[in-house]
Amino acid sequence: MIQLSNIHKSFGKTEVLKGINMQVNKGDIISILGPSGSGKTTLLRCINFLEKANEGSIAIDDIALDVKHATKKDIVALRKKTAMVFQSYNLFQHKTVLQNITEGLVVVQKKSEKEAIEIAKTMLAKIGLEHKADAYPSALSGGQQQRVGIARALALNPEVILFDEPTSALDPELVGEVLDVIRKIAKEGITMIIVTHEMNFARDISNRIVFMDGGVVVEEGSPRDVFNNPKHDRTKQFLRRLTPEYTYEI
Amino acid sequence: MGTFFEPSLIFTSIPKLLSYLHITIEILVLSVALGLLLGILIAVPKLYNVPILKEIMTVYISFIRGTPILIQLFLVFYGLPVVVGLFGVDITRMDPFYFVIITYTLSNAAAFAEIFRAAIKSVDYGQTEAAYSVGFTAWQNFYRIVFPQAIRVAFPNIANTSISSLKDTSLAFSIGVMDMMGRGDTLISATAHALEIYLALSVIYYVIVLIFERCFKWIERYLNRYILKEESSL
Ligand SMILES: Nc1ncnc2c1ncn2[C@@H]1O[C@H](COP(=O)(O)OP(=O)(O)OP(=O)(O)O)[C@@H](O)[C@H]1O
Ligand SMILES: [Mg+2]
Numbered sequence: 001m002i003q004l005s006n007i008h009k010s011f012g013k014t015e016v017l018k019g020i021n022m023q024v025n026k027g028d029i030i031s032i033l034g035p036s037g038s039g040k041t042t043l044l045r046c047i048n049f050l051e052k053a054n055e056g057s058i059a060i061d062d063i064a065l066d067v068k069h070a071t072k073k074d075i076v077a078l079r080k081k082t083a084m085v086f087q088s089y090n091l092f093q094h095k096t097v098l099q100n101i102t103e104g105l106v107v108v109q110k111k112s113e114k115e116a117i118e119i120a121k122t123m124l125a126k127i128g129l130e131h132k133a134d135a136y137p138s139a140l141s142g143g144q145q146q147r148v149g150i151a152r153a154l155a156l157n158p159e160v161i162l163f164d165e166p167t168s169a170l171d172p173e174l175v176g177e178v179l180d181v182i183r184k185i186a187k188e189g190i191t192m193i194i195v196t197h198e199m200n201f202a203r204d205i206s207n208r209i210v211f212m213d214g215g216v217v218v219e220e221g222s223p224r225d226v227f228n229n230p231k232h233d234r235t236k237q238f239l240r241r242l243t244p245e246y247t248y249e250i
Numbered sequence: 251m252g253t254f255f256e257p258s259l260i261f262t263s264i265p266k267l268l269s270y271l272h273i274t275i276e277i278l279v280l281s282v283a284l285g286l287l288l289g290i291l292i293a294v295p296k297l298y299n300v301p302i303l304k305e306i307m308t309v310y311i312s313f314i315r316g317t318p319i320l321i322q323l324f325l326v327f328y329g330l331p332v333v334v335g336l337f338g339v340d341i342t343r344m345d346p347f348y349f350v351i352i353t354y355t356l357s358n359a360a361a362f363a364e365i366f367r368a369a370i371k372s373v374d375y376g377q378t379e380a381a382y383s384v385g386f387t388a389w390q391n392f393y394r395i396v397f398p399q400a401i402r403v404a405f406p407n408i409a410n411t412s413i414s415s416l417k418d419t420s421l422a423f424s425i426g427v428m429d430m431m432g433r434g435d436t437l438i439s440a441t442a443h444a445l446e447i448y449l450a451l452s453v454i455y456y457v458i459v460l461i462f463e464r465c466f467k468w469i470e471r472y473l474n475r476y477i478l479k480e481e482s483s484l
Contacts (some may be wrong), residue, residue: 050382051380076385076387079384082383083384088376092380093399093477094398094476097475103384104384108385108390135476143367156384
């Protein structure tokens with residue numbers, strides 16, 4: 001279980017997160033929606049301390065941290081419970097596809113090379129890239145790279161996988177293959193928090209939608225509630241703008 | 251002074267000169283290896299913006315760049331004994347070989363530091379974030395992710411600097427180190443034929459440089475193994 005309490009984050013004088021509270025249960029698939037600049041990425045990055053929040057607390061599984069007093073060791077311990085899939089994939093360029101997946105297993109989780117390779121191969125089968133095990137990232141398409149990014153995260157068997165717009169750097173024709181992989185692993189009961197602009201995908205996959213605007217959570221609920229019956233004007237506006245063809249009851 | 255040109259002298263002197271090749275290679279290998287280590291240490295304060303140390307390193311690098319290596323050699327040779335003498339250590343009788351190693355190490359380190367700094371900066375920060383997100387420590391990220399890729403970028407420049415350094419080793423003789431140049435000088439005195447000896451020396455240096463360049467090319471190809479023709483992946 002994940003609990004975020006009162007997360008505040010400022011860059012210089014601008015406060016980007018203004019006290020975010022969020023609870024995530026095991027197996028939850030949460031999509032965070034919201035207009036550009038609303039703080040979605042920042043929130044995600046605060047969860048694994050790629051961005052250090054100014055205030056608040058983060059609890060994942062048996063680790064609970066007050067962000068102000070988190071030590072380097074705390075942060076590494078917390079990161080071991082999470083994994084992240086990046087918009088720009090961020091694969092290790094000098095490692096093969098297989099090594100990208102085994103790297104964390106060997107270095108962080110101290111698994112044997114043999115065990116790590118076994119896990120990596122299982123993951124590659126899952127994302128349909130067994131035949132690319134020995135390829136370098138530079139030889140893959142964007143869609144393939146992102147699938148490897150997902151496999152790398154999944155292999156760590158984390159408490160939660162954080163996705164930051166996993167398809168928005170992709171050519172439109174490659175979006176589908178990546179979303180399909182996420183759909184597939186969603187069925188396995190892995191907890192996921194997904195920042196996305198893919199509305200249909202978010203509605204299909206999530207059991208909860210969080211709508212953010214201006215650094216606060218404006219509204220949250222089941223996809224049905226939020227998409228069909230948004231309560232706040234800002235949510236309505238956002239959905240109207242993004243899905244003009246989509247009609248919802250007022 | 252010899253009065254006429256004697257080509258055979260070029261060939262007969264080559265083996266005599268080559269018997270001192272190991273000194274040249276020792277100077278080169280030691281000063282490059284130590285220079286690499288020191289270079290990384292010098293690059294760190296600049297990369298991580300450590301106050302004061304960063305400024306010291308900047309001045310150091312700019313001084314080395316702005317002065318001829320021959321002068322640096324004399325500064326170390328005459329200056330170092332004075333400096334350590336202040337601490338009651340007498341190194342006036344130290345083998346000049348070590349002064350050469352120290353000078354070239356200091357000089358190479360300055361060049362390597364700048365090369366490393368640029369190379370480390372060139373590695374996309376996203377990969378560092380990915381490593382952190384997986385649970386890497388800063389050190390694990392550095393030696394497993396950033397450094398191996400920085401080396402690829404740095405290597406051609408390191409190779410060039412090393413080749414210049416190989417040629418600079420010929421100055422070691424100026425403070426009395428008996429290397430190929432030193433041996434050449436005694437041969438000139440003994441035969442009174444300077445041109446032939448210098449021709450022999452230039453052939454030797456040139457061939458060594460060619461061999462080094464070939465080796466560096468192989469290494470470069472290996473380091474570039476994961477870089478594909480960018481166009482094909484787009
Ligand atoms: N490193 C940073 N330094 C300064 N300002 C930042 C930084 N990162 C984000 N911001 C600012 O914080 C605000 C929130 O950014 P964030 O990236 O979290 O938004 P987002 O909801 O993910 O937007 P998008 O949908 O465009 O990705 C923006 O105004 C952005 O300019
Ligand atoms: Mg974002």
